Amino acid sequence: MPFDSHDSALAQGKPSDSPAVLAKIADAMRAEPDPRRAMELLVEILKRDMPAYTWVGIYLLEGDELVLGPFLGKPSPHTRIPLGRGICGAAAREKQTIVVDDVNADSRYLACSLETKSEIVVPIMIGTRVLGEIDIDSDRPAAFGDDDRRLLESVAAFLAPKLDPR
Ligand code: SME
Numbered sequence: 001m002p003f004d005s006h007d008s009a010l011a012q013g014k015p016s017d018s019p020a021v022l023a024k025i026a027d028a029m030r031a032e033p034d035p036r037r038a039m040e041l042l043v044e045i046l047k048r049d050m051p052a053y054t055w056v057g058i059y060l061l062e063g064d065e066l067v068l069g070p071f072l073g074k075p076s077p078h079t080r081i082p083l084g085r086g087i088c089g090a091a092a093r094e095k096q097t098i099v100v101d102d103v104n105a106d107s108r109y110l111a112c113s114l115e116t117k118s119e120i121v122v123p124i125m126i127g128t129r130v131l132g133e134i135d136i137d138s139d140r141p142a143a144f145g146d147d148d149r150r151l152l153e154s155v156a157a158f159l160a161p162k163l164d165p166r
Pocket of ligand 1: 055057076078081085086087088089108109110111112119135137
C-alpha cells in the first residue's frame with residue numbers, strides 16, 4: 001500500500017482531518033461575539049486537536065509592537081515583540097506566513113523554549129492591514145507543512161473580522 005498523505009499525517013501524530021478542525025473553529029468563531037473569548041477558543045481548539053502544536057498563541061499589533069494575547073503552552077518571555085525583531089516581527093512586516101523547519105538555524109528566531117524545534121507564524125489580516133498573528137511552536141523538527149499553512153491561514157481569515165468589526 002502506498003505511503004500516502006493520510007498515513008503521513010497519522011505517522012506525525014496529527015489528525016488527518018484539518019478540515020474538521022477548521023469547521024470546529026469556524027463554528028466557534030460564528031457563535032462567539034466577544035473577540036477575546038473567540039481568540040481563547042481558537043487557541044484551545046488548535047492546542048487540543050493538533051498534537052504537534054506545542055505552543056499556540058496570538059499576538060496583536062499595537063503600534064510598532066506585537067503584544068501577546070491568549071496562549072497555551074509554557075509562558076513566553078516575549079510578551080512584546082517590536083516589528084523589527086523575531087520571526088513574528090518578520091511575518092508581520094512581510095505580511096505573509098513564515099514557516100521555519102529548524103528554528104536554531106534561523107538568526108531571526110527569538111527563543112521561547114529550549115525544546116522548540118520548528119515554528120509557523122501566520123498574519124491575521126484585513127486586506128493588506130495586519131491586525132496580529134497566530135504563532136505556533138512545535139517540539140518536532142519541520143512540523144508544519146502545507147496542510148498546516150492552509151488550516152492556519154483559513155483560521156486567521158475567520159478570526160480577522162472578530163478583531164476588526166468595522
Ligand atoms: N519565536 C518567536 C517569538 C515568540 S515565542 O515563540 C512564543 C519569534 O522568533 O518571533
